[in-house]
């Protein structure tokens with residue numbers, strides 16, 4: 001025994017022994033054998049969004065990056081690999097919480113490293129692609145809804161897909177089946193020809209899809225980051241797309257080839273919404289960190305927080321004519337702000353950009369939209385009612401009832417004569433904004449009834 005090993009406590013020696021055992025020949029697979037152990041016992045603390053000890057055990061690529069104290073493994077030498085040493089022994093260091101790995105599991109990890117720590121991850125291993133559109137027995141939750149600016153189309157989120165409707169006769173034109181299961185944001189290009197979709201698979205990847213509306217074909221699908229993306233919006237000239245994400249960033253990419261134009265990392269929580277100012281030079285973001293931030297879309301420089309930080313922001317919309325933006329928050333707040341620098345802020349008045357605060361909503365406000373001429377504002381969320389207000393004086397002009405669950409999406413038709421709502425119950429409701437009268441209700445997709453249960 002070397003002098004060094006003499007000074008190593010006994011439990012370390014034990015784990016050394018376990019990690020340097022006798023090697024059975026049967027090959028051990030990273031993907032089939034080792035990855036599932038980490039998935040169950042380790043990835044909760046060691047993933048790209050929660051990097052305890054700077055270690056990511058969730059993918060082979062993640063493991064290749066050294067942790068705080070060096071490489072996770074040395075191929076061919078499990079007795080020199082932290083990954084094995086940390087889980088072996090009588091009182092293993094890892095997992096930090098929960099049950100220790102079984103002797104068999106430790107042996108699998110040791111043998112995998114000993115055999116060369118080979119990556120046998122299949123190329124489509126983390127794909128969530130499905131080959132056919134889903135069959136639904138209950139309507140999928142509606143998280144996003146958007147009209148094309150020319151008024152011809154209405155896009156509604158589904159599961160793994162977006163439903164494209166003819167907005168005049170409300171018939172389903174096509175089902176845009178993509179890879180990501182969760183559709184979080186929908187926006188038509190200013191010329192109405194392309195539909196942008198912000199989506200993702202929680203804790204796996206984010207995705208931006210671009211669909212050619214006329215042919216209903218996917219022109220691009222870019223995977224970005226390791227979690228869902230939200231709140232996608234087009235620059236007024238139709239060349240760039242902005243969106244937020246679980247990773248707290250705001251990104252701008254080029255619509256032509258997807259290259260990243262800028263990444264803004266000034267938020268400290270999920271970014272749910274983005275909106276471009278009419279000049280195309282400034283961009284607004286709304287986040288769970290309670291701030292609406294104004295960003296220079298050219299340089300990516302932070303310009304200012306435009307609001308007083310009152311509550312996490314869930315929804316946001318830019319006024320079509322004024323340099324204003326409205327937000328809806330978790331506490332039921334609904335407020336309009338001037339979307340500009342906030343320099344006159346004083347101790348006495350630290351919310352100088354606020355234009356109007358509306359009556360408190362009956363629950364968290366998940367969706368807001370201005371009417372096309374900006375005179376009305378619609379807000380919906382956790383409360384049972386969706387409400388319409390006059391922008392000019394904040395008076396409530398209509399109350400839309402009939403919802404049986406939270407509302408996540410609201411949209412005015414481009415000519416302003418209809419308001420659509422959608423949410424948890426998966427039903428699209430159509431209202432007259434002047435009277436609040438509901439004049440239509442439908443599921444975006446025909447439902448297949450579940451098989452009848454026979455017998456007792």
Ligand code: HEC
Nearest residue numbers: 041042045052053055067069082083086087094095096097
């Ligand atoms: C409950 C949270 C948690 C779980 C579960 C967990 N770890 Fe850790 N792990 C940590 C923390 C915290 C650190 C950082 C310790 C430090 O820096 O001293 C860490 C550090 C590590 C390190 C680096 C050790 C070093 O000395 O640098 C490795 C390797 C590791 N963990 C492997 C694993 C493996 C393998 C599993 C699953 C069997 C696992 N961890 C499960 C919290 C966890």
